[in-house]
Amino acid sequence: MKLDPLSVPVRAAESVVRLAWLLVVAVIGSPALGGGISGPVTVVVAGFVVALAYQLVYYQRFEYELTDGTLDIASGVVSRRNREIPIGRVQNVDISRNVLQRAFGLAQINLETAGGSSTEASLRYVSHEEATRLQSELGRLKRDGTDRDPEDATPETELFSVTTKELALLGVVGVDLRLLSFATVLLPVVAPSLRERFGDPLLGLAVTAPLAAVGIVAVAALASGVIAIGNYYGFRLSRRNDELLYERGLLQRFSGTIPLGKxxxxxxxxxxxxxxxxxxxxxxxxxxxxxxxxxxxxxxxxxxxxxxxxxxxxxxxxxxxxxxxxPKRARERYVIRYTVLALLAVGVAFAADSYTSLTFAWYVAVGLIPLAWLGAHLKWANxxxxxxxxxxxxxxxxxxxxxxxxxxxxxxxxxxxxxxxxxxxxxxxxxxxxxxxxxxxxxxxxxxxxxxxxxxxxxxxxxxxxxxxxxxxxxRRRRERLRSIEAERPDDPDPVA
Amino acid sequence: MDETDSDRASDRPFGAELTPATRRVDGSRPAGSTPDIEELIGPEQTLEPQIQGVWALQSAVSAVILGLIAGVAFTLLDPGGPWVGVVVFAVVAVLGVAFSVLRYRIWAYHVRTDSLYLRRGVLTRVSTVAPYVRIQHVDTRRGPLERAFGLATTVVYTAGSRGADVSIPGLTPQRADDLQARLKQLAIAAEGDDAV
Incomplete structure (x- = not known):
């Protein structure tokens, strides 16, 4: 089978967009071109034509076929590659569709196996129907390999779908609280300028620290909320036979299977x-x-x-x-470790206060020492x-x-x-x-x-x-195999022999 | 396959008993070819003492580099001179030799009934159990320095993310080949399953 013909212009456009930064550099770098936009346009058009020609050849030389036991892929323009992926070895099958692909009704399908360091096979792009057909076909063939259940049209049972509330919470929960510790690190650095404004460094710190913390959390929550909604909008998890199916994503839709047996x-x-x-x-x-x-x-x-x-x-x-x-003596380790870190922080703050022109409220860092105890206990308790x-x-x-x-x-x-x-x-x-x-x-x-x-x-x-x-x-496997041999040969009185 | 195996049977400790790479699918094997696991396993083993030389030389290289860096840096700085580099080299080299000796003393491996056991590490001591059922393949490797000392390394691969960690350095080539053959037999006898 071939990829979808529409994948040719889409892939060509993608490779041009990928090179767009070169264009930006070229335009900014040569003010002589500033007079007109004809130069960049020519480059874009030429690039697109070249990419289109290449992708056309790529399309013509890409073939895949799903047989009973394997997925065969023959690909490559200059160096050819023929692959046979045993279906029993396929781990996850993922389909992703970004906005452009959705507009053209295309989908990218990725196959993962345990071998290798990257995605084993990637079909870019097939039509969405073909992608879902491949996905369910792969699932069916995989099942046939393990048990011979003829029953095929097992319905999906929904396990989980994300609610709007959970989606919103995902943004809040996604905030990395460690950002707050960055804030406490950054504050002493900005402390000198605060001191000028407030006169008393401690007062300045007391006023700005909570403000800065709230600000950072708010910005982080907003950012992670946007990311969460983008990633998990319409998240749905269901189960069909022995596979989990998921769907998610706002602009770029992802769907895929997770084989439970693996x-x-x-x-x-x-x-x-x-x-x-x-x-x-x-x-x-x-x-x-x-x-x-x-x-x-x-x-x-x-x-x-x-x-x-x-x-x-x-x-x-x-x-x-x-x-x-x-054991409790593990906690002593953390107490020592964190206390040493706290003392180091105090030392650094003190040194910076004494030997540089910056003025720190270095004694504030002493407050870290009791925190070391708390931190040690929390680490141990978890x-x-x-x-x-x-x-x-x-x-x-x-x-x-x-x-x-x-x-x-x-x-x-x-x-x-x-x-x-x-x-x-x-x-x-x-x-x-x-x-x-x-x-x-x-x-x-x-x-x-x-x-x-x-x-x-x-x-x-x-x-x-x-x-x-x-x-x-x-x-268990042997027993199952014997049973299936028995089932296949009902006339044989002694199938084991 | 059969021919090459029987050709090499004389220099392989288990050559005569090597089972063919292809097994009957049902797991049963023809009588007489069952490898005797008792013969394949053995007591805890240590490495060849020459490995200390390899490790010492390796640390000497880093001692030279560190010494050079320190020497150049302290020549340019006001207090100190090239002698700092010599001191750094000496300290790192002595430490390296001491560590090589300690590492050799601690290193041990044990071909057990159903798993390979390794113990190693001077500062951080690590004991690893690699069950034969999980062995994917076994390599024997000889780097240039190892060749100079007449040594080889046996590497056992599993599907785990730390697979390459299971390597046994400091074996004579014969021992490495022998260990590779044993592990191969034991892995076949264990009727492994990679569980991926």
Missing amino acids: VQTLTVSANVIARRLGYASLAVETAGYAPGDAGSQSAVPLAERDRVADLARSVEAFEPLELERP LGYDVQSEYVVLQEGFWTRTITVVPYYRVQTVLDSQTVFQRGRRLATLVVDTAGSSGLTNRQPRALDIDADRADRLREEIADRLQRSVSQRRT
């Missing part, structure tokens, strides 16, 4: 504001995406905590959490892990608390590490590595600063449970 880890995260309001978000991670490709993994952008927990349990049936905390029968659950983070659910079956390697400082307190960090792309938090699932002996035992225990779940799956 889920690596689940992450429930909530920042301070979301926790206060009783909300959380859910991310479903597969092995498909390259690290850093965070946006597409989000399964539920924001919903009430209980709903998120229910949804998460419908994907992976983990038990209610009974988190174990790291750590936890729970070793369940099928899953290991790991929790970390105060500003954004993330709870990661890792099925033993998805574990790739287990490791525990001890830094010099941890050794002194008999603490260790246990890292559970999966094939998931961990793009959302960019941090591996880990249990930070647990007892060293416990980490030692847990490492072996998790590896053992992995073995057990692999062999369980193997037995």
Whole structure:
């Protein structure tokens, strides 16, 4: 099959737009052209014609075909590339349509596999109908590979759709509270000018600090609100057979499938504001995406905590959490670490006050020292892990608390590490590595600063449970295969032989 | 495949028993070809002592660079002179050698029944368990410095994001090949499943 013919002008236009910045530089750089706009126009037209010719060849030399077991793609103008992607290996199938593509009725379809560092196959562009056909066809073929259920037209069941309220809250919750700490860092820098205005530096600080904080939060909330609405407008999550389907986006529409059989880890995260309001978000991670490709993994952008927990349990049936905390001596580590940082800050402020012409209220920084204690406690209090029968659950983070659910079956390697400082307190960090792309938090699932002996035992225990779940799956698969052989040959009295 | 395997059987410790790369799909195997797992596993192993030389030389290179930077910088500055560079070089080099020795003493790997276990690290001590069911492929690698010292590295790949972390340096080429063959056999026997 070929791409949609309309993709030729659209792609050509896109490549011209992509080069537009060159044009801007050229126009600004050469004032001689200032007389008329004929120069730039000629460049644009010439560029478009060249791009059109190239894209026409690209279109002619691009072919794809969906067979029973593979998606075959032959592409390339100068260097040719023939690919066969086994359908059973396809992870996510995503469709995206920006405004231009929507105007032309086109869509881009991206296929992710676990191999490679980028999107495995990208069809740019096919008609929207063709994209949805491919998506559902891929889903159907994948299912046929695993179980032979002839029933096809399974309806979608809606799991979640975002309400206007949640969309608005998403903006508020999306504010990065760490911005506030930037404000406190910036304030001493602007303090001298404030002092001139107010006479008393402390008074100036007292008046402007809350104002600045409110201002920053307001601007950030507005910005993140706009981004949230752009990304998650009309968000809808539904389930069809063993796939999750999502749709989202205001200007650029995204829709895609997340195969449940390929889920690596689940992450429930909530920042301070979301926790206060009783909300959380859910991310479903597969092995498909390259690290850093965070946006597409989000399964539920924001919903009430209980709903998120229910949804998460419908994907992976983990038990209610009974988190174990790291030992109290872990907290001492953080107290020391943060106190050292606070003392450093005091030192820097004092040095700047004494040796530069800037005047700081350096003694204000002393207030950071008690905050170090608070911070240490909050960090400690938000750590936890729970070793369940099928899953290991790991929790970390105060500003954004993330709870990661890792099925033993998805574990790739287990490791525990001890830094010099941890050794002194008999603490260790246990890292559970999966094939998931961990793009959302960019941090591996880990249990930070647990007892060293416990980490030692847990490492072996998790590896053992992995073995057990692999062999369980193997037995189940064999049994299923035998059953399906039996079903195919009803006349045979002894199908096993 | 069969021919090359039997050709090389003499210099491969497990050559005679190597199972073909293609297995019967149903998981059962013809009698007699089952690899004896007991024979493949072994006690905890240490690296070859020559690896200390490789590591020491590697740290010497960074000591030279740091020494040069410090030397040039302090020649231009008022207090100090080129001798600072020498001091920096000496300190970094001594530290490097000390770390190489310590790292060698701590490094250990263990081919266990169902997983490969590694312990390493001087300042941050790391113990890794890589189950055979998760092994994707096993490489043997020899860099120029390793070749000069007659050493090789075995790298075990999993689908995990830290896959390349599971590498065992400081083996003789024979040991590296032997380990690669063992791990390959163990991975086949484990009937792995990449779970992606």
